[in-house]
Amino acid sequence: GYTDVDIERLHLALVYRGVGLTLDEIRGVLDSPDVDVAAVLANQHELLLAQAAQLTDTISAVERLMDAHRKGMQLTAAEQSEIFG
Incomplete structure (x- = not known):
């Protein structure tokens, strides 16, 4: 079965996909501790505004x-x- 961590990861992936992040961006956010999530989201925000x-x-x-x-x-x-x- 799925663990709570698996379910949380899936939920985050769905949320990030819902705001338009690409699968590569989502993978980077979820898998790389050095990724600046706030910067990724700020960039997406600017893209959506445009x-x-x-x-x-x-x-x-x-x-x-x-x-x-x-x-x-x-x-x-x-x-x-x-x-x-």
Whole structure:
């Protein structure tokens, strides 16, 4: 059967996977006592913030396209480039 240590390790692996760490990062955090877990999590936090900002920009672009479509507007290449960067 599984020991309490095994179950705790699995739980931590699931938590770390849930916040988006890769399997290699999880292995490093769990197996290497010299890994700075706080630094790994801070790095992941920054990555997630960047992804959230990008997603917010994409949502805004889709909303502008939806608005143009509702109004029957045909966007020029320049307008599309402005929306999507």
